[in-house]
Amino acid sequence: MTAVLSEETKLRDEIVTVGKSLFDRCFTFGSTGNISARLSNGDMLMTPTNASLGALDPARLSKFSAEGVHVSGDKPTKEAFLHQCMYCERSTASAVVHLHSTNAVAISLIEGLNPEDLLPPLTAYYVMRVGKLPMAPYFPPGDAALAEAVRERARDSHAVLLANHGPVVAGKSLREAQYATEELEETAKLFLMLRGEKIRPLTQEQRDDLMERHG
Numbered sequence: 518m519t520a521v522l523s524e525e526t527k528l529r530d531e532i533v534t535v536g537k538s539l540f541d542r543c544f545t546f547g548s549t550g551n552i553s554a555r556l557s558n559g560d561m562l563m564t565p566t567n568a569s570l571g572a573l574d575p576a577r578l579s580k581f582s583a584e585g586v587h588v589s590g591d592k593p594t595k596e597a598f599l600h601q602c603m604y605c606e607r608s609t610a611s612a613v614v615h616l617h618s619t620n621a622v623a624i625s626l627i628e629g630l631n632p633e634d635l636l637p638p639l640t641a642y643y644v645m646r647v648g649k650l651p652m653a654p655y656f657p658p659g660d661a662a663l664a665e666a667v668r669e670r671a672r673d674s675h676a677v678l679l680a681n682h683g684p685v686v687a688g689k690s691l692r693e694a695q696y697a698t699e700e701l702e703e704t705a706k707l708f709l710m711l712r713g714e715k716i717r718p719l720t721q722e723q724r725d726d727l728m729e730r731h732g
């Protein structure tokens with residue numbers, strides 16, 4: 518007889534799988550980054566602090582009640598409040614991924630980019646998965662002011678780049694958040710490769726058309 522896995526068990530396993538996949542492909546390294554996902558009853562699962570995304574234990578993930586109280590598991594990521602702020606602003610979000618992916622971090626260090634939207638719409642897939650990338654000013658990791666700065670920007674965008682730190686991306690599912698974070702990183706890489714070249718991003722008309730088709 519096949520055992521029926523609970524929603525929570527499946528989500529725990531998915532966080533572990535996504536974390537390992539991101540880590541194995543060098544989207545993050547060491548114990549950087551954190552992942553959270555929300556259950557249909559509003560409870561949240563988060564990666565523990567100082568855990569490598571490449572070696573998570575499903576049984577030790579930190580669990581929060583819908584009200585934001587830590588109820589079980591290891592000591593949570595120091596960015597727990599930041600993840601909660603994303604969920605507050607993005608009512609349809611079921612997952613949040615934060616990474617220290619190198620090319621996105623590099624973008625967060627460049628002077629003179631538009632802080633309301635750091636990257637040009639280079640490809641259709643970027644427009645569909647990310648769309649807009651505002652920057653939150655620098656505050657130390659885990660600082661409540663960082664979470665508040667993200668909350669403000671998350672009102673208009675499911676992706677935010679933390680200055681001198683890395684991206685935070687919300688999605689309707691964990692896979693959606695993962696894919697958007699990967700797309701952001703690859704677009705950051707393209708942007709850096711093309712610095713100094715005359716580039717031809719998508720026009721506003723092309724973006725509007727994409728939103729009509731896939732928005």
Ligand SMILES: O=C(O)[C@@H](O)C(=O)COP(=O)(O)O
Nearest residue numbers: 549550551566567594595658
């Ligand atoms: O940059 C940091 O310190 C955190 O934002 C981070 O990425 C890892 O912190 P923990 O999730 O508390 O390990």
Ligand SMILES: [Zn+2]
Nearest residue numbers: 550658682683
């Ligand atoms: Zn971080």
